[in-house]
Amino acid sequence: MPQPPTGSAPIDLALLRGWIGRSDTAAETVTPELARRFAATLGCGCDPAAGAAAPLLIHLCIAPPAAAMTDLGRDGHPAKGGFLPPVPLPRRMWAGGAFTFHDAPRIGEEITRRSTVTDVTLKQGRTGPLCFVTVQHEITGPDARPLLTERQDIVYRSEATDTAAKAAPPAAPAGHHQRRITPTPTLLFRYSALTFNGHRIHYDAPYARQVEGYPGLVVHGPMLATLLCHFAADLHGQPPKTFHFRSLSTLFDDADIILHAEAGGSTLRLWAARDGGPVAMDARAEF
Numbered sequence: 001m002p003q004p005p006t007g008s009a010p011i012d013l014a015l016l017r018g019w020i021g022r023s024d025t026a027a028e029t030v031t032p033e034l035a036r037r038f039a040a041t042l043g044c045g046c047d048p049a050a051g052a053a054a055p056l057l058i059h060l061c062i063a064p065p066a067a068a069m070t071d072l073g074r075d076g077h078p079a080k081g082g083f084l085p086p087v088p089l090p091r092r093m094w095a096g097g098a099f100t101f102h103d104a105p106r107i108g109e110e111i112t113r114r115s116t117v118t119d120v121t122l123k124q125g126r127t128g129p130l131c132f133v134t135v136q137h138e139i140t141g142p143d144a145r146p147l148l149t150e151r152q153d154i155v156y157r158s159e160a161t162d163t164a165a166k167a168a169p170p171a172a173p174a175g176h177h178q179r180r181i182t183p184t185p186t187l188l189f190r191y192s193a194l195t196f197n198g199h200r201i202h203y204d205a206p207y208a209r210q211v212e213g214y215p216g217l218v219v220h221g222p223m224l225a226t227l228l229c230h231f232a233a234d235l236h237g238q239p240p241k242t243f244h245f246r247s248l249s250t251l252f253d254d255a256d257i258i259l260h261a262e263a264g265g266s267t268l269r270l271w272a273a274r275d276g277g278p279v280a281m282d283a284r285a286e287f
Ligand SMILES: CC(C)(COP(=O)(O)OP(=O)(O)OC[C@H]1O[C@@H](n2cnc3c(N)ncnc32)[C@H](O)[C@@H]1OP(=O)(O)O)[C@@H](O)C(=O)NCCC(=O)NCCSC(=O)C[C@](C)(O)C(=O)O
Pocket: 092, 093, 094, 095, 096, 123, 124, 125, 126, 127, 128, 130, 132, 153, 155, 157, 197, 199, 218, 219, 220, 221, 222, 246, 247, 248, 249, 250, 251
């Protein structure tokens, strides 16, 4: 059983798995203002008229957990042990996920998010022990109209150590289609604000460097997935039916990101990397 380094609290998997089945429900209206702010940040088109289809993956900004300041953990997220299990590993990351699209949310509609913890597993990674928490989100519109089903994989890791360094992975290949994104601190801050995500690794550079051991501000997994999914929809001329993605390495605010895509029938393979860097996110869109 993977355990954290000496000196850290032991991991009681049976305790953590007691969180499986725990759920949380919240609702919020997709306002034209939110859609405009989302489009301005992500650089996508948006018709803010009532009843128009809202931009793809705007649901990630809808009805986020709104914990009081006194209920936050060191990293700026709601303290663990509430909806999410009290994993005794300090560094949280978005490891991957999948979206199945049923129907578009519409501007002016109230959208409901029902989130359920569906799995908790421990693995031994090259960088140390990893605890994966899987959350299933059901997103519905008025009259429980199904809009989207999402699987979210959250991973918790131990403190950064010098021994956690791994061999440099190979540089990502070049895709047939490419789009360049500059991850400025302003872009990262705006996406944090849109999603009410207080995670300090995205906007608090001294914390990201000195406490979590990253070389800069961390690019959000959900923002990168959104950029790739929008790229896929633009290339295909319509939104995908499903979108799967996995975060393989971290991107920071110190270099441009290249979105790559390669078509194959009704599937589009996508990946993101910095120039000359390894694949940071690998994704697949099915149409
Ligand atoms: C995920 C890390 C820690 C694995 O780290 P590793 O390299 O040590 O793992 P590994 O040795 O490659 O694999 C070990 C095991 O884990 C599995 N595994 C490996 N990767 C994944 C994955 N993605 N999803 C699911 N499973 C995964 C893998 O299949 C294997 O399982 P096995 O033993 O059964 O064969 C490493 O790849 C990494 O650091 N990835 C980048 C993460 C990242 O940058 N995320 C986005 C930024 S964080 C963020 O946006 C935050 C936010 C929005 O604020 C927020 O808190 O929600």
